Amino acid sequence: MANSVPGGSALDTRPPGAEIEDENRDAAMAGEPPFKIHPTAKQDQLAAAIKEAAIAAVVTLALAGPLIGLKTEPAIGTLALEQRWLPVAVAVAIVFVGRLLLRLFVWRPRMPGPAAAWRSRLTVTLPPVTGRLAVGALFLVGLFLPFLVLGFFPAHSRQYVDLGVLILTYIMLGWGLNIVVGLAGLLDLGYVAFYAVGAYSYALIALHFGWSFWISLPVAGLLAALWGIALGFPVLRLRGDYLAIVTLAFGEIIRLVLINWQELTNGPVGLSRIPRPSFFGLEFTPGPGGFADYFGIEYKPIQRIIFFYYILFALALFTNFVTMRLRRLPVGRAWEALREDEIACRSLGINTTNTKLTAFAIGAMFGGFAGSFFATRQGFISPESFNFTESATILAIVVLGGLGSQIGIVISAVFLIGGIEMLRNIGFLTAIFGPGFDPTQYRLLIFGLAIVFIMVWRPRGLIATRLPSVFLKERRTVSGELVGEGRG
Amino acid sequence: MSRWLSDPILSVEHLTMRFGGLIAVDDLDFQAGRGDITALIGPNGAGKTTVFNCITGFYKPTEGRIALALNAESRGKLDDVTATGRRGAADRNLFLLERMPDVEIAQRARVARTFQNIRLFGGMTVLENLMVAQHNFLMKASGYSVRGLLGLSAYRAGVAEALDRAKYWLDRVELTDRADDPASDLPYGAQRRLEIARAMCAEPKLLCLDEPAAGLNPRESADLNRFLQFIRDNHDLSILLIEHDMGVVMEISDHIVVLDYGERISDGSPEQVRTDPRVIAAYLGVEDAEVDTVEQEISA
Secondary structure (H helix, E strand, C coil), rough: CCCCCCCCCCCCCCCCCHHHHHHHHHHCCCCCCCCCCCCCCCCHHHHHHHHHHHHHHHHCCCCCCHHHHHEEEECEEEEEEEEHHHHHHHHHHHHHHHHHHHHHHHHCCCCCHHHHHHHHHHHCCHHHHHHHHHHHHHHHHHHHHHHHHHCHHHHHHHHHHHHHHHHHHHHHHCCCCCCCCHHHCHHHHHHHCHHHEEEEEHHHHHHHHHCHHHHHHHHHHHHHHHHHHHHHHHHHCHHHHHHHHHHHHHHHHHHHHHHHHHHHHCCCCCEEECCCCCCCCCEEECCCCEEEHHCCCCCHHHHHHHHHHHHHHHHHHHHHHHHHHHHHHHHHHHHHHHHHHHHHHCCCCCCCHHHHHHHHHHHHHHHHHHHHHHHHHEEEEEEHHCCCCCCCCCHHHHHHHHHCCCHHHHHHHHHHHHHHHHHHCCCCCHHHHCCCCHHHHHHHHHHHHHHHHHHCCCCCCCCCCCCCCCCCCCCCCCCCCCCCCCCC | CCHHHHEEEEEEEEEEEEEEEEEEEEEEEEEECCCCEEECCCCCCHHHHHHHHHHHCCCCCEEEEEEECCCHHHHHHHHHHHHHHCCCCCCCCEEEHHCCCHHHHHHHEEECCCCCHHHHHHHCHHHHHHHHHHHHHHHHHHCHHHHHCCCCCCHHHHHHHHHHHHHHHHHHHCCCHHCCCCCHCCCCCCCCCCHHHHHHCCCCEEEEEECCCCCHHHHHHEEEEEEEHHHHCCCCCCCEEEEHHHHHHHHHCEEEEEEEEEEEEEEEEEHHHCCCCHHHHHCCCHHHHHHHHHHHHCCC
């Protein structure tokens, strides 16, 4: 019959191998020298270069001979011809040597473009063992950071441990958002809303009911998760840009409610004197009954900061443990499948509504934990801390680190949050640019440029590969180019 | 009497699908027999994929009834269940697919499908694709993630069972060696096979294949024929497929339904359909008066 031509209806597909042929063709065309010469050995290359240079030199001689070598001089009653062969020789020599050098070192046949060369030079391919070692090293540095800081930078210890706490807060926020954006592929621009819900929940519970930190924390996390579901429902049908706009609006609504609901939230003034967590009932205060007194050590304000650091370190480890575990459970696999192809998910009976809602809820819960911690650390919160810039920063951490990568987020949070603080210490540049130059004013500019360069260098983020959740023989990473980005 | 009339797993009655003014499917009736391979064929634009999308719930039909009966007895209750306005019988053996959303059709009525343009989870490995297909089974095994988060042994047993099922189908489609490769890296024919294996991992009662042989070379088509026959003979399910490759259709189908302009123009065994003058007319595009002459020329 008419339609019995095999493969006749598959015009959009190409036979396997077609791409390889294309690539070979591209490779053959890349980096052509001005003259098509395909030398095989080095001697051939040299001989060809000398020949080419000689031709160029002859051409130069033919041109320069009459133009430079002969000059008319007005003599008495007539014109005399002056001969100047030295400049001609110099010109020919310059062309010969120049052409020879260009041919030998610059116009290499099949030289890949400079961008490709740079990329291949900068691409770090670590064997899996090194990857595990790096993770272990990061963990150890994280575990002992306060003591390392106390040992090496006693003068700045408070500042640096505080910075460590700040970075850890953002790592936690990044990991929370990673579930929504990185795994489920749902672009959320209003993530700060859950951070705010967590912070205000903790503050209000602690101030009005006097519950301790360890009870308020899970409650605040659950409330944030509820708000995650509340956001999830209206945006279930939205994808891509539309989803992003609605989540952005959601973040703003929460902030405006916090500003205007004076009776509950105290409006723009914010809530202060939020209780601090205690170490098994021991307060970090000077005098009898405090932590220092109980253990018989000298009271220092930094003890409280180190305590905060370890609370947050434990929370972050918990977050990471749960996320890694969820990724290997059916629900985590469904998140990733949703990011790859929602229609295929539905055809396999995966309830995409529940899958999206769990992603929003769990991501929001971790944001709520981070928010509670933020409230208790600062002791004061106001709506100003929860504006869009925060959402953007958290999203930048996730994108820069590589969507879906837990360790990438750690690296990018250290870089983004730590880097922007460390750029305050570039006073030495004054010595270069003169006293009228204040380098710290250019901190954000330098920083922005650095981000642009990183994204050009690694368009899919620092850690672009994906680790499969299950394997038969060996766990091989999947290149980021194959992994879907999600369209909503 | 033919099996599709005596014991149909799927019966489509008065199915109509309108998109604005366009009538894609017009008052279509057909049955698919239990355990049969039923082929839905027709010229381009005849409405085959629209019928598929109605059966699998991706479209909500404008009119009509699509009944899926998991055993012969439950068909007797069809009219009673329809009258109650519910989505199916309480014993979960009879479903009215036109009333159900796509997810439930796949999850409860156990209808799995593949797509004309392959839809794999490209960034996930071959094995992961097969594990995602067992989502609902694994969700139960993991106690809706609670048991799984705690790492209890009941979940581990569930995972082992799911892995065994995945390995079984990997062997069947000859992809065991590539189990840990990303699905996008597979050649085209292997992607088609993987999509069918993925649908089979969901353990369907009705498998709907939308042009499974499209883009395959003759050897791959022959392999596909054997594979589909293997599925039919060794697993308790029925297959409904859309196909343009007549080599595949005529060789493996037990029953062929021919559509043209959204209407059924022929229905029967491959031999009956092959010689039906209306089918020849629809494919070759001749006037009704000339059908006899054309038919003689073809058979000559």
